[in-house]
Amino acid sequence: MKKAKWMLCLFVASIFLCSNVAHATNALLEKLVEKGYITEEEARDIERSEREEKEKEKKDLVSLLKPFKGVEYVKVGALGYVDFSAGEQWRGTRGNPENFHRNRWKITRGYLNIKVKNTPWLGFRITPDVHLDDFGDVKLRIKYYYAQFNLPWKNSLFSKTWVEIGQGHFPLLDYQEHINPYRCQGTMFQERFHNFNSADRGIGIIGLLGGEVREDYQKSVEFGDKYPGKYGSYHIGFYNGCGYHAKEQNNNKP
Incomplete structure (x- = not known):
């Protein structure tokens, strides 16, 4: 039970941090599109690659929190x-x-x-x-x-x-x-x-x-x-x- 609570708190903290970073990234991409430095399609590609990277980081975190194989x-x-x-x-x-x-x-x-x-x-x-x-x-x-x-x-x-x-x-x-x-x-x-x-x-x-x-x-x-x-x-x-x-x-x- 304590382990479940600890994992829940860790995930909540990571989600909160990721949401703040994502908001700042979106605002930056909007400015770059507005100034004409990148196209809207390029901005969407950047957002998609960032989402994939975040999902991979979450999966890696879950795998680290799992007990070692063969150990309770x-x-x-x-x-x-x-x-x-x-x-x-x-x-x-x-x-x-x-x-x-x-x-x-x-x-x-x-x-x-x-x-x-x-x-x-x-x-x-x-x-x-x-x-x-x-x-x-x-x-x-x-x-x-x-x-x-x-x-x-x-x-x-x-x-x-x-x-x-x-x-x-x-x-x-x-x-x-x-x-x-x-x-x-x-x-x-x-x-x-x-x-x-x-x-x-x-x-x-x-x-x-x-x-x-x-x-x-x-x-x-x-x-x-x-x-x-x-x-x-x-x-x-x-x-x-x-x-x-x-x-x-x-x-x-x-």
Whole structure:
């Protein structure tokens, strides 16, 4: 519906612009005929060629607005956190020479989401992420890079189940991040203490239990549309364990 409205507005704007240009062109042709620079037949030929060119431009515009062949939709979004912090961080007691003052701007999150849905059962996601390292340099890394397979399970217990293969969501942390309205203040507890982070390389099965709660309830509760299982949700996976921004340390796996 939004796409239809957007296309309608675009066409209305193009028609309005073309009508103004056409009016100016007709007035110019009339003057040229009146002055004897061109004949009426030549003026009609010019008008006809202009109409044909405009029709061709409209057809080209419509073809550009159509989805790519074999792709239902492409979604592009962005998320970024920029903060300013000022204060003194103590090391033991006030007045300690090891204490330091903080007064700086910092980019804590900045990524671009690109989601492609090829069919009702297959989609892809890639999310580049920027990170500020310990030396203040901004580095680019990949947070999500996976294929998503939507399983056709339609029963009372397991519903809306999908499989992520690649560098996808890690269990629990993505749910916590979605219901936390203060993520801009820092990472979640488990990630802050380096237990695990929100993405890892492997395979995961994710779904809802008992179907979804009512749509009106999802809208009435903050973040109610995130994992809206009637009896909860589940996430079972097999991952490296080091996360998306750490090196694999276990070299003795069976």
